[in-house]
Amino acid sequence: MGTKLNNAAAGTANYVDERTSIGGFVKFFARKIFPDHWSFMLGEVALYSFIVLLISGVFLTAFFVPSMDIIHYDGTFPTMQGVEMSRAFASTLDTSFEVPGGLLMRQIHHWAALLFTASILFHMARVFFTGAFRKPREINWLIGFTLMIMSLAAGFTGYSLPDDVLSGNGLRIIDGIVKAIPIIGTYISYWLFGGEFPGEVLIPRLFTAHVLLVPALILGLIALHLFLVFLHKHTQYPGGGRTHKNVVGLPLFPVYTAKAGGFFFVVFGVIAFMGAFFTINPVWNYGPYDPSPVSAGTQPDWYILFVDGALRMMPGELWGFPFEWVIGGYTLSMNLLIPGLIMPALLFGFMAFYPWFEAWATGDRGEKHVLDRPRNAPVRTGIGVAVITFYVILVLEGSNDIVANLFHLSLNDLTIFFRYAIFILPVVAFMVTKRFCMGLQRKDRELVLHGNETGRIVRHENGEYIEVHEPLDEQARWIAVNYDDIAPSVVAPSHNDRGVARKGHKFDRFKHRLSRFYFEDRVSPVTPSELEEAQHHH
Amino acid sequence: MKTLAKKRYHKAAPLMLVLLLLAAITGVAAVTTSSPATAATQVSEDDVAQGEKLFAANCATCHGMDAQGQEDIAPSLVGVGAAAVDFQVGTGRMPMQMSGPQARAKAPQFDQDQIDQLAGYVASLGAGPTVPTAEEVDGSLGDPANGMELFRTNCAMCHGSVGGGGALTQGKYAPSLWATTPTHIYEAMLTGPQSMPVFNNANISAEGKRDVIAYLEEQRQPSPGGLKLGAIGPVAEGFWAWLVGIGLIIASTVWVGARSS
Numbered sequence: 001m002g003t004k005l006n007n008a009a010a011g012t013a014n015y016v017d018e019r020t021s022i023g024g025f026v027k028f029f030a031r032k033i034f035p036d037h038w039s040f041m042l043g044e045v046a047l048y049s050f051i052v053l054l055i056s057g058v059f060l061t062a063f064f065v066p067s068m069d070i071i072h073y074d075g076t077f078p079t080m081q082g083v084e085m086s087r088a089f090a091s092t093l094d095t096s097f098e099v100p101g102g103l104l105m106r107q108i109h110h111w112a113a114l115l116f117t118a119s120i121l122f123h124m125a126r127v128f129f130t131g132a133f134r135k136p137r138e139i140n141w142l143i144g145f146t147l148m149i150m151s152l153a154a155g156f157t158g159y160s161l162p163d164d165v166l167s168g169n170g171l172r173i174i175d176g177i178v179k180a181i182p183i184i185g186t187y188i189s190y191w192l193f194g195g196e197f198p199g200e201v202l203i204p205r206l207f208t209a210h211v212l213l214v215p216a217l218i219l220g221l222i223a224l225h226l227f228l229v230f231l232h233k234h235t236q237y238p239g240g241g242r243t244h245k246n247v248v249g250l251p252l253f254p255v256y257t258a259k260a261g262g263f264f265f266v267v268f269g270v271i272a273f274m275g276a277f278f279t280i281n282p283v284w285n286y287g288p289y290d291p292s293p294v295s296a297g298t299q300p301d302w303y304i305l306f307v308d309g310a311l312r313m314m315p316g317e318l319w320g321f322p323f324e325w326v327i328g329g330y331t332l333s334m335n336l337l338i339p340g341l342i343m344p345a346l347l348f349g350f351m352a353f354y355p356w357f358e359a360w361a362t363g364d365r366g367e368k369h370v371l372d373r374p375r376n377a378p379v380r381t382g383i384g385v386a387v388i389t390f391y392v393i394l395v396l397e398g399s400n401d402i403v404a405n406l407f408h409l410s411l412n413d414l415t416i417f418f419r420y421a422i423f424i425l426p427v428v429a430f431m432v433t434k435r436f437c438m439g440l441q442r443k444d445r446e447l448v449l450h451g452n453e454t455g456r457i458v459r460h461e462n463g464e465y466i467e468v469h470e471p472l473d474e475q476a477r478w479i480a481v482n483y484d485d486i487a488p489s490v491v492a493p494s495h496n497d498r499g500v501a502r503k504g505h506k507f508d509r510f511k512h513r514l515s516r517f518y519f520e521d522r523v524s525p526v527t528p529s530e531l532e533e534a535q536h537h538h
Numbered sequence: 539m540k541t542l543a544k545k546r547y548h549k550a551a552p553l554m555l556v557l558l559l560l561a562a563i564t565g566v567a568a569v570t571t572s573s574p575a576t577a578a579t580q581v582s583e584d585d586v587a588q589g590e591k592l593f594a595a596n597c598a599t600c601h602g603m604d605a606q607g608q609e610d611i612a613p614s615l616v617g618v619g620a621a622a623v624d625f626q627v628g629t630g631r632m633p634m635q636m637s638g639p640q641a642r643a644k645a646p647q648f649d650q651d652q653i654d655q656l657a658g659y660v661a662s663l664g665a666g667p668t669v670p671t672a673e674e675v676d677g678s679l680g681d682p683a684n685g686m687e688l689f690r691t692n693c694a695m696c697h698g699s700v701g702g703g704g705a706l707t708q709g710k711y712a713p714s715l716w717a718t719t720p721t722h723i724y725e726a727m728l729t730g731p732q733s734m735p736v737f738n739n740a741n742i743s744a745e746g747k748r749d750v751i752a753y754l755e756e757q758r759q760p761s762p763g764g765l766k767l768g769a770i771g772p773v774a775e776g777f778w779a780w781l782v783g784i785g786l787i788i789a790s791t792v793w794v795g796a797r798s799s
Contacts, residue, residue, distance in 0.1 A: 038788070038795035045787050079756050081683040097762065107763055114779035115787070122784065165690065165699070166771065259794055266790045274783055279763030280775050285700045287690055295694035296704025296712065302776025399773040401705040410639070410709035 035249035065091035066207035085288030108275035168289030177340035309398030310339030378437035441523035581658030589659025619666020620657035625725035639709035675720035685753025
């Protein structure tokens with residue numbers, strides 16, 4: 001029986017291989033080595049929540065009617081009886097209350113969307129803090145960044161589909177931001193909404209974007225993202241025997257296929273658990289869209305909160321200086337443009353191109369496959385924490401009414417506090433984090449040079465008491481000393497000895513300043529001679 | 539007939555017409571707005587006297603012995619009606635515990651009899667809205683769908699889409715309505731306590747108010763989707779997504795990533 005089955009399997013495999021040459025690919029993928037670490041699974045979480053989104057999304061498309069035609073509700077939900085609403089909203093109610101499993105699917109889909117965006121940002125933070133974006137992975141960082149933007153687009157288009165009051169208010173804000181763009185803003189708004197907001201074409205258009213355009217782009221980019229992961233090989237944390245030229249870990253088959261396959265069901269399970277027990281986006285509470293009512297607690301899903309926060313934070317005028325200018329009869333609303341477009345553009349631009357900034361500072365052209373411990377890149381870690389602080393302040397300001405109500409604070413004072421905090425706290429966070437990292441590096445030096453305290457006190461013949469220190473084992477020492485010690489770059493003279501100006505000198509000076517910012521304060525790893533001297537001393 | 543036709547062109551006719559119109563408007567307004575005041579529950583002289591004593595002992599410090607109020611400290615209570623007293627004292631907001639952005643609800647300091655006596659005394663100072671009858675606040679007689687439309691047009695901007703409450707300016711807030719009794723909800727609409735506007739019967743009819751109560755009572759049912767998570771919208775959902783969702787998932791990545799030994 002066993003051999004018969006084996007023969008059958010071998011025969012089938014051979015049949016397929018002779019016609020597709022798939023054997024080579026299977027060999028390539030199955031033998032791919034992956035290192036072990038929990039943080040390497042964050043990207044997987046994003047991928048699996050996306051698969052959950054696709055599965056539950058297909059279910060929902062079977063019942064959702066993307067139409068803005070007006071009808072009167074006559075379903076089962078008591079507080080909506082006879083209320084005038086769009087077919088999109090009515091079909092969302094029907095999916096929730098009349099389709100078996102419909103509400104569960106809606107909730108799974110929405111929780112999966114929140115976790116999709118959250119896990120992408122978490123994954124991005126891991127890649128950032130460990131320096132996994134360095135050569136040769138800069139392009140893959142950019143692809144991942146684009147995926148993050150696409151996840152926001154997918155989330156926002158989906159959030160708006162039920163045509164409820166809450167998402168309608170969100171669209172109204174987007175409409176306002178779009179109209180604030182100088183000259184072409186009103187045209188773009190008319191083009192998007194097919195006339196004056198809200199128009200009658202938006203829901204079908206958003207539907208096409210949400211179920212076709214954005215998911216197709218995400219799928220394509222995921223394929224590219226994973227292809228590059230395979231091409232580059234996976235990064236690894238520092239450790240004995242791990243270099244920029246090897247990967248220490250286990251093969252994809254059978255270990256990681258089993259782990260990853262199982263992990264998919266863990267992620268699916270967590271999302272299904274949340275979908276089953278926690279209400280999300282109860283549109284039956286908000287009611288169908290109508291441009292007039294805006295309720296307290298009107299906020300977008302969490303991943304758009306930072307823009308909402310910036311809008312709430314932005315003053316209309318500052319110390320008598322207005323942010324809305326009328327130039328030649330045209331209004332220029334900087335109080336919308338700055339928080340709605342300029343701030344996100346700067347933030348996202350900085351995130352997208354960060355790998356190149358850091359490459360200018362280090363001047364290092366080599367490939368990096370061993371990750372940094374965050375403490376060994378104090379300035380980068382500081383920048384990361386500063387950006388997170390900036391983002392969190394915006395999210396809190398976006399939730400300011402809820403924070404104020406929950407903690408019995410004054411809404412006005414909270415906003416004024418955040419207006420200062422947005423400029424001050426990221427700088428403080430940067431400085432504190434940088435010092436914290438350098439403190440940890442000094443502790444590493446101390447441990448390497450003098451070892452761990454054992455608590456064992458020994459008395460010498462001459463009466464001197466000493467505590468016996470135990471030297472680190474080799475693995476721990478490797479991790480503590482094996483990092484790049486980068487000194488600030490040196491600028492070549494601006495003119496050569498014949499007095500001719502050197503091309504690119506200005507850019508070099510800029511890179512030098514950047515390099516000094518990064519590496520002026522640094523803690524060098526223990527050198528072998530220092531270690532020997534320390535051991536000799538004891 | 540001729541005499542009437544002649545008189546139609548009398549030079550005083552326009553003036554008479556305007557006066558008649560004004561009288562009609564005043565009459566209609568008097569009927570529509572004073573209707574709650576006329577339906578007063580009977581309070582005995584004795585109760586009013588008892589109420590005056592309670593007032594002097596507990597309220598007069600701020601509102602004055604004659605209930606005329608003091609500038610910047612407490613408003614005059616002449617004409618606020620029994621409904622205002624029943625709401626303010628019945629929800630524990632008055633007597634006020636401490637000064638602040640607004641009076642907080644707390645456990646009521648008086649029993650219902652004492653509240654009625656106080657209300658009777660204040661109502662005796664000047665006509666005002668009365669305490670609604672049980673039928674007027676019976677949500678089961680209302681239309682929750684109409685209540686939803688009224689609520690989201692008039693109430694949701696402060697109290698949130700389902701009455702969970704929300705922040706106002708300078709530390710003031712709109713309280714949650716989930717535990718408020720139907721009578722107190724009705725009285726609040728009628729009298730407009732603190733920052734709340736008055737929704738008299740010309741604004742929202744008595745039936746409309748009952749529909750709002752029906753809608754709010756509908757919100758006390760369990761959510762079809764599971765736990766409500768505070769029912770404060772996407773911020774709470776995002777918080778739970780990070781706390782429970784990402785929390786559980788990170789815990790399982792550590793578990794899956796742990797090397798078996």
